[in-house]
Amino acid sequence: MGLLYGARRSLLKIKTPSLRDLYGLVGEYDFSVNASLYQDSALTTLAAPTTPIGGVVDLSRSGNIATQTTTAAKPTLTANAINGRQAASFDGGDYLTCDSLAASAGVSGSDKPFTVAAVVQFTSVAALRAIFSFGRATTNDTYHVFRITATPNWSFSSADDTDVGNVDSAGTPNTSPHIICCLFSGTTISILIDGITVINEAAHDVGTLTLDQATIGALRTYQNLIQLMLGTIGQLAVLNRRISTPEAMWATRLLGKKWGITTA
Amino acid sequence: MSDWKWRLYFFIRAIDATAENRQVFAEIFTNNGSLETVENERKIADSAIKLSTSGDLPAQVFGINTLVKADMRTALQAFIDSLPQSRWYATANGDQPNYADGCLIAANDGSGVIGQAFTWEDALADLFTERSLRVIETEGT
Numbered sequence: 431m432g433l434l435y436g437a438r439r440s441l442l443k444i445k446t447p448s449l450r451d452l453y454g455l456v457g458e459y460d461f462s463v464n465a466s467l468y469q470d471s472a473l474t475t476l477a478a479p480t481t482p483i484g485g486v487v488d489l490s491r492s493g494n495i496a497t498q499t500t501t502a503a504k505p506t507l508t509a510n511a512i513n514g515r516q517a518a519s520f521d522g523g524d525y526l527t528c529d530s531l532a533a534s535a536g537v538s539g540s541d542k543p544f545t546v547a548a549v550v551q552f553t554s555v556a557a558l559r560a561i562f563s564f565g566r567a568t569t570n571d572t573y574h575v576f577r578i579t580a581t582p583n584w585s586f587s588s589a590d591d592t593d594v595g596n597v598d599s600a601g602t603p604n605t606s607p608h609i610i611c612c613l614f615s616g617t618t619i620s621i622l623i624d625g626i627t628v629i630n631e632a633a634h635d636v637g638t639l640t641l642d643q644a645t646i647g648a649l650r651t652y653q654n655l656i657q658l659m660l661g662t663i664g665q666l667a668v669l670n671r672r673i674s675t676p677e678a679m680w681a682t683r684l685l686g687k688k689w690g691i692t693t694a
Numbered sequence: 695m696s697d698w699k700w701r702l703y704f705f706i707r708a709i710d711a712t713a714e715n716r717q718v719f720a721e722i723f724t725n726n727g728s729l730e731t732v733e734n735e736r737k738i739a740d741s742a743i744k745l746s747t748s749g750d751l752p753a754q755v756f757g758i759n760t761l762v763k764a765d766m767r768t769a770l771q772a773f774i775d776s777l778p779q780s781r782w783y784a785t786a787n788g789d790q791p792n793y794a795d796g797c798l799i800a801a802n803d804g805s806g807v808i809g810q811a812f813t814w815e816d817a818l819a820d821l822f823t824e825r826s827l828r829v830i831e832t833e834g835t
Contacts (some may be wrong), residue, residue, distance in 0.1 A: 470729035
């Protein structure tokens with residue numbers, strides 16, 4: 431009888447959907463999960479609300495831990511930051527690095543696709559503020575960056591050794607929490623905000639790139655560390671492919687339900 | 695209960711962000727339980743918020759916003775005080791028995807009102823009043 435009951439429970443067990451259900455997830459950082467957050471970059475002391483965040487475990491199980499080794503540049507773990515959930519607060523001088531993510535995402539080369547999904551709330555939208563970037567440690571300011579501009583617009587910008595290309599939205603960022611999906615095919619860019627498309631398959635074809643840095647909350651490339659985030663990030667995920675629009679809608683609704691954000 | 699009970703806003707001249715002074719800042723953090731190495735803490739000015747008397751580059755002042763523990767706070771304030779024309783503001787970062795989160799606890803030169811909410815923007819406003827400094831907002835490409 432007990433065996434039958436156990437078997438029935440197992441058969442009826444319903445898996446909770448998560449971003450890990452998406453094929454190609456290579457980095458997931460969830461600032462609402464205390465067990466994945468540490469005060470130090472060596473991951474020895476757990477973070478708690480009001481402490482700095484120096485290390486974040488990659489929940490995609492790809493091993494792309496995000497760290498910050500300088501105390502003054504660590505974001506702060508903040509309770510009740512986004513609709514009652516804790517999140518990481520970035521003060522305009524804070525950022526996290528996860529350079530191994532650049533290799534996992536396979537963004538070096540020609541026309542390489544990737545996706546970034548994030549739950550973000552800006553404190554101010556009066557300046558260039560980066561949510562996430564891929565960059566290059568040496569030689570030149572080569573990068574992809576997903577950000578807001580001072581206009582303000584949602585923006586995706588890339589640079590190879592000689593050219594810079596920007597795609598800016600007509601949609602206007604504000605200081606409310608949003609779920610953002612940045613879908614880059616390698617030659618076109620789409621951006622969805624709360625499930626609404628603000629940039630739709632805009633042409634964005636840059637040259638062959640070598641990228642070996644990844645940064646949450648700043649544009650970091652070569653000798654530049656700029657456009658630092660001012661606001662909070664609740665969750666951020668990176669995939670090594672351009673997910674489809676239906677997949678992006680599924681992820682948006684999943685994050686919307688979790689973070690209390692209304693979606694399309 | 696966190697040991698990081700203070701948030702320190704401080705501003706130093708860019709020319710004072712020397713290797714020697716970065717070493718002092720780094721040792722204060724590392725020797726008082728930051729859990730990071732001196733080598734890493736020396737990068738303190740790398741992501742400093744740049745301010746200028748004119749709004750044009752090159753920046754002349756570095757602004758730093760950081761959480762600190764008790765002994766860090768004491769040592770940092772003393773060292774910042776030793777640098778010419780520097781300013782600091784210490785606010786409560788939760789876990790304070792007598793101050794609400796974000797309230798001003800102490801500042802050099804008597805700026806702000808102790809016990810009242812004091813943000814980074816208030817610190818910038820104070821700098822503007824006292825030193826005509828303002829943030830460069832257009833950095834980047």
